[in-house]
Amino acid sequence: MNTDPCLVGFFPESLMEACQQEFRRETQERNLVVHLWFRSYFSWRWAALCLLGLAVGACVAHPTGSQRFEYFRIQMGTRVQIILYADSEELARQAATAAFERIQNLDEILTDYNPESELMRLCREASRRPVPVSGDLLSVLDRSLGVSRITDGAFDVTVGPLVALWREARRTKRLPERRLLAAARARVGYKNVLLDRETGSIKLRISGMKLDVGGIAKGYAADQALAVLKGHGILRALVAAGGDIAVSGAPPGKVGWTIAVQSPAVAPGEKMALILHDCGVSTSGDTEQFVEIRGARYSHIVDPKTGRGVRHSATVTVIAPDDTSADALATALSVLPPKQGLKVAESQPGVAALIVARNGDQLRSYVSRRMQSYMSRH
Numbered sequence: 397m398n399t400d401p402c403l404v405g406f407f408p409e410s411l412m413e414a415c416q417q418e419f420r421r422e423t424q425e426r427n428l429v430v431h432l433w434f435r436s437y438f439s440w441r442w443a444a445l446c447l448l449g450l451a452v453g454a455c456v457a458h459p460t461g462s463q464r465f466e467y468f469r470i471q472m473g474t475r476v477q478i479i480l481y482a483d484s485e486e487l488a489r490q491a492a493t494a495a496f497e498r499i500q501n502l503d504e505i506l507t508d509y510n511p512e513s514e515l516m517r518l519c520r521e522a523s524r525r526p527v528p529v530s531g532d533l534l535s536v537l538d539r540s541l542g543v544s545r546i547t548d549g550a551f552d553v554t555v556g557p558l559v560a561l562w563r564e565a566r567r568t569k570r571l572p573e574r575r576l577l578a579a580a581r582a583r584v585g586y587k588n589v590l591l592d593r594e595t596g597s598i599k600l601r602i603s604g605m606k607l608d609v610g611g612i613a614k615g616y617a618a619d620q621a622l623a624v625l626k627g628h629g630i631l632r633a634l635v636a637a638g639g640d641i642a643v644s645g646a647p648p649g650k651v652g653w654t655i656a657v658q659s660p661a662v663a664p665g666e667k668m669a670l671i672l673h674d675c676g677v678s679t680s681g682d683t684e685q686f687v688e689i690r691g692a693r694y695s696h697i698v699d700p701k702t703g704r705g706v707r708h709s710a711t712v713t714v715i716a717p718d719d720t721s722a723d724a725l726a727t728a729l730s731v732l733p734p735k736q737g738l739k740v741a742e743s744q745p746g747v748a749a750l751i752v753a754r755n756g757d758q759l760r761s762y763v764s765r766r767m768q769s770y771m772s773r774h
């Protein structure tokens with residue numbers, strides 16, 4: 397994947413329909429829609445962007461013989477979709493099958509639903525001694541710790557004990573007991589994960605720690621699946637694991653993949669579309685997984701510092717050079733206060749963020765400069 401993601405445009409839906417007929421086909425109908433809301437900015441800018449989109453689109457030559465293929469499976473507890481362009485059905489099917497197998501393999505390593513997964517075994521054993529782990533597990537944890545460092549611990553793979561309490565709270569509709577929260581917090585902290593790249597091993601400093609890679613695994617899996625497709629010579633593809641999407645080269649004749657975004661607060665007709673290639677885009681949000689207790693709404697994303705389900709964030713969309721980063725950053729920026737989240741996004745090369753935060757019943761959007769410049773540079 398290129399190190400610089402390319403966002404070609406950011407369009408309101410009404411203009412997009414005039415620009416690219418495939419919008420609905422590739423997004424809404426096929427459930428590729430990432431939900432997010434964006435307030436209407438300056439309409440003349442949209443018009444200019446759209447015209448530019450048409451102009452650039454018209455200049456892109458159609459490579460011959462490239463056919464579109466689409467596949468999906470339920471994996472990692474979500475709908476995984478692969479859209480790719482290939483010259484033959486046989487190649488397309490072989491490549492997609494290999495990509496799905498790669499995801500399946502990662503799920504087996506990383507799931508917390510199976511006590512015998514490599515990740516769960518690591519949690520049990522690594523407080524006693526350093527445990528050598530597979531390259532994938534090492535990479536996921538290494539990338540996680542990297543995101544923890546740049547987000548001041550807002551992203552933290554050691555949140556497992558807290559996540560378990562908030563899952564229970566969603567089930568019982570009762571806040572976790574203070575005593576249990578305190579006990580769980582004592583077992584959380586990314587600095588307690590000691591990763592040794594030389595030996596490829598992990599040691600956990602506290603017993604009872606539980607690693608949870610739910611905030612990064614789907615992005616990593618999407619990136620890995622895309623890499624498998626590349627290995628089969630497929631250079632124009634999209635892999636979507638729920639709201640975590642990795643894209644390579646644009647479809648033939650297009651300047652990028654059209655990815656619609658919408659939010660819980662979306663006014664009718666205010667869906668937006670991102671046109672992307674060679675990057676990752678992920679959305680985290682509390683639209684589906686949250687619990688409301690005594691009038692307060694708690695997300696399934698937990699603030700590792702307070703131990704509480706996040707209350708202020710509605711949705712966060714992050715574009716990054718790869719989807720592992722986009723996924724983890726979208727989770728982290730859901731935890732951080734929006735302005736601090738924007739700072740993090742701005743400090744990272746190739747990262748753009750759109751944060752929709754709640755303030756009571758009100759929603760407010762925060763747009764990183766890079767995202768703004770994509771929106772206004774033409």
Ligand code: ADP
Binds near residue numbers: 559696
């Ligand atoms: P989703 O998986 O729902 O699309 P995310 O990518 O934001 O959304 O991941 C949320 C998951 O990440 C939670 O279900 C939990 O497993 C894990 N998680 C929760 N809080 C944090 C956190 N502060 N840091 C890292 N992972 C978290």
Ligand code: MG
Binds near residue numbers: 678725727
């Ligand atoms: Mg995430």
